[in-house]
Amino acid sequence: MKAYKIPEATVIRLSIYSRQLSNLRKAGVETVSSEEIANSVGVSSAQVRKDLAYFGEFGTRGVGYRVNELLGNLTNILGLNKEWNLAIIGAGKLGSALALYEGFRQRGFSIRAILDVDVKRIGIDLAGVVVDPLDKLEALVQERDINIGIITVPAAEAQNITDRLVAAGVGAILNFSPQVLRVPPDVLLRNVDLAVNLKVLSFNLSHNH
Amino acid sequence: MKAYKIPEATVIRLSIYSRQLSNLRKAGVETVSSEEIANSVGVSSAQVRKDLAYFGEFGTRGVGYRVNELLGNLTNILGLNKEWNLAIIGAGKLGSALALYEGFRQRGFSIRAILDVDVKRIGIDLAGVVVDPLDKLEALVQERDINIGIITVPAAEAQNITDRLVAAGVGAILNFSPQVLRVPPDVLLRNVDLAVNLKVLSFNLSHNH
């Protein structure tokens, strides 16, 4: 089922196109050109067409793309037709913020479990999900069919939690801790290092200004 | 002061090297090879040397790099020797989480202002910074010499806030809203779309598994 080799940059852009198309649909727009999509996200129209071309032909020459249809195709391509079950490990400030973030639910991501070691946090209700003790990690991953683990624990614990998530069978991990994590090759990993983003801005402010 | 053209991927990796070196220094390690750095962050040693080579020669052949010295150089390269003043716009869950995030302060990023429209949030103290009303944005940017604005407001307001930040004189914006923002060419912009990260995982889970 491997779709040859798709550049990661392409996948990221497809995600953004899908977000924009979703907005266009809400606005009642029926047809859109690659040029218009391109302008709305700040890339070239050739880039848009090239990205789509990896997966097939979705438009009509001389006309453009039907918003609804293209959005449907992108939804399938991105795997957003399925429902993904998430567990958040770490119910601190960041974990709680993510648990309450609307943007996840809206796009088929269902937060099914939130875990923490701190007894003061266990039992708290976050958008309908009750914080469970960390001990129950393995049991909950299995019971609630968790596909993706989100790590928002301190760096020192991140690898240990990762190992437990992997052993329990999650297929992917989204890591918010500032820690390089090791996972087996069949487990997907993405890192969101909040400080790295600021460092990159710092670099560019220092050099281009 | 432009340092020719440095790939963004290089800058991101340098940020990560600096984090690892910081850990090594804490652990009392004095010398490290490109191979060891590479292994610890999951890239090739040639990549590490190439990234550093953009900026000069920092090592000793046959020996490696002195941890403390290389970290100092990376700190300068990344502009982390200066203190950057941040303003967070939007004191909701995400904004609050970022305001309380230790990782920023530790690396020379100083949160100097937090703003919100919601009267219920104004006056709250977040790690020593009191939430101010949004009206005061322009005044605070100037008074507190804000360099970087962090946007954690709903998508619908994000462009408006951006325009105000730019007009008030910030040099860079870190955008957490799921909204493509327009900025003048001399203002730096980085986007952190939390949902996009999950979408990329969704894509890869769907296609490579």
Added chain:
DNA sequence: TAGAGATAGTGATATTTATAACAAAGGGGG
């Protein structure tokens, strides 16, 4: 002090990714 072993720095090469340009094809008007 010479030689062995290790590791940085670098130029050449390969690969990946983006850009540009154009041919193919659909729709609407006359």
Added chain:
DNA sequence: CCCCCTTTGTTATAAATATCACTATCTCTA
């Protein structure tokens, strides 16, 4: 029903980025 206009899909080209292989040079030991 045909031709013109538009916009896609695609091929060719260019640019950016990463990998590889090699040379230079340092330290340590005998």
